[in-house]
Amino acid sequence: MRESIKLGVILMLIAGCAAGALAVVNSFTEPLIQKQKEDALQNALSEVLPGSSSSVFVLNNELKNQAPAEIQDLFGDIYVAQSGTDGGSTTGLVVTVLPTGYASTIMLLVGMNANGSLTGIRVISQSETPQVGSKIAEPEFYGQEAFAGQAVSDDLEVTKDGGNVDAVNGATVSSRAVVRGINAAFELYRSTATGLDLTY
Numbered sequence: 001m002r003e004s005i006k007l008g009v010i011l012m013l014i015a016g017c018a019a020g021a022l023a024v025v026n027s028f029t030e031p032l033i034q035k036q037k038e039d040a041l042q043n044a045l046s047e048v049l050p051g052s053s054s055s056v057f058v059l060n061n062e063l064k065n066q067a068p069a070e071i072q073d074l075f076g077d078i079y080v081a082q083s084g085t086d087g088g089s090t091t092g093l094v095v096t097v098l099p100t101g102y103a104s105t106i107m108l109l110v111g112m113n114a115n116g117s118l119t120g121i122r123v124i125s126q127s128e129t130p131q132v133g134s135k136i137a138e139p140e141f142y143g144q145e146a147f148a149g150q151a152v153s154d155d156l157e158v159t160k161d162g163g164n165v166d167a168v169n170g171a172t173v174s175s176r177a178v179v180r181g182i183n184a185a186f187e188l189y190r191s192t193a194t195g196l197d198l199t200y
């Protein structure tokens with residue numbers, strides 16, 4: 001009986017020491033991990049809105065309330081790019097959209113400048129069919145000419161629907177989801193343009 005109590009106390013002490021050590025390690029690594037996430041986000045924002053390296057990205061999720069009610073659920077975080085740190089003029093808008101693809105929710109970043117042109121898109125996360133739908137995350141798809149400089153005043157469509165966006169071969173549903181997400185970002189831009197002093 002005494003041996004089992006002694007063994008239980010020893011195990012509790014070992015578990016307590018291990019938990020304490022993990023807490024100490026976590027207190028050191030958590031800020032580093034957070035900094036890496038923030039840096040990755042800033043890089044992604046700058047990628048989809050080129051020329052914005054001197055801009056400050058201000059999170060403003062209230063803007064989604066200005067979009068039509070039927071598409072508000074498609075939006076994640078919304079960033080307004082401003083010149084300078086003191087709330088200067090708006091230089092663009094970066095919208096996180098979450099359309100449903102063939103096998104997953106697709107997270108996209110869509111960048112648009114203050115003149116109403118699409119400046120870049122990136123697939124941040126997706127779980128579409130490997131080697132098929134997953135190709136929406138490759139530059140061959142999101143870097144195609146149909147997206148380059150597209151005006152936010154005109155919605156996009158894949159070629160099967162009469163548009164000029166080339167769908168990924170065998171992944172029309174995934175491709176349509178990306179286009180649907182971009183069009184939602186365009187609609188948000190149009191809905192917020194006057195208040196943010198944007199043109200299109």
